[in-house]
Amino acid sequence: MIISIGSTNPVKVNGVKKVFSYYEEFKNAEFTEYKTKSGVPEQPLTLLDTIRGAIARARNVFNTETHLSIGLESGIMHIPFTKSGYMDICMCSIFDGKEDHLGLSSGFEIPGIIAKLILRENLDGNVAMIKAGFTDNPRVGNNEGMLGILTKGKITRQDQIEQAIANALIYILFKK
Numbered sequence: 001m002i003i004s005i006g007s008t009n010p011v012k013v014n015g016v017k018k019v020f021s022y023y024e025e026f027k028n029a030e031f032t033e034y035k036t037k038s039g040v041p042e043q044p045l046t047l048l049d050t051i052r053g054a055i056a057r058a059r060n061v062f063n064t065e066t067h068l069s070i071g072l073e074s075g076i077m078h079i080p081f082t083k084s085g086y087m088d089i090c091m092c093s094i095f096d097g098k099e100d101h102l103g104l105s106s107g108f109e110i111p112g113i114i115a116k117l118i119l120r121e122n123l124d125g126n127v128a129m130i131k132a133g134f135t136d137n138p139r140v141g142n143n144e145g146m147l148g149i150l151t152k153g154k155i156t157r158q159d160q161i162e163q164a165i166a167n168a169l170i171y172i173l174f175k176k
Helices: 010-021 047-060 112-121 125-131 145-150 157-168
Strands: 002-005 030-033 068-078 086-095 100-104
Touching: 002 010, 010 030, 010 068, 010 157, 047 068, 047 086, 047 100, 068 157, 086 157, 100 157, 112 125, 125 145, 145 157
Parallel strands: 002 030, 002 068
Antiparallel strands: 068 086, 086 100
């Protein structure tokens, strides 16, 4: 079985491989990684754009040798009653050649200063985290992620990604 991953980001790739390793059905799976476009802004600002980005990434890397393809997209969205007004989520789309299977991670509220920088200055989360003084790592999204910094390493970006992947697998594993 060949599983195509619509990313070369090591956090996303490692998350995919780890989650699929939990299931007997995928024990012999081979993974291929592709850099691909999402077709949405670098920093999605709505749930709809986050979903569209994940679906596009999965579909863009599906080919004649692929059994399943994976697209992952993190984005922020407006959530009423939160302090900053915005939460970050990760969406996973698994495409089987016919259907998209979606899974969503839990969300976390981003600090107000980060939300303002993303919205007012059109920055992505990595750059906003640097500009706000939370990190000096320009590749935080390829490491612990915003979530890892904000939880002091208790929950990482990879943990969030893995949750979205496991949730997307539900309809593939239990086709009833």
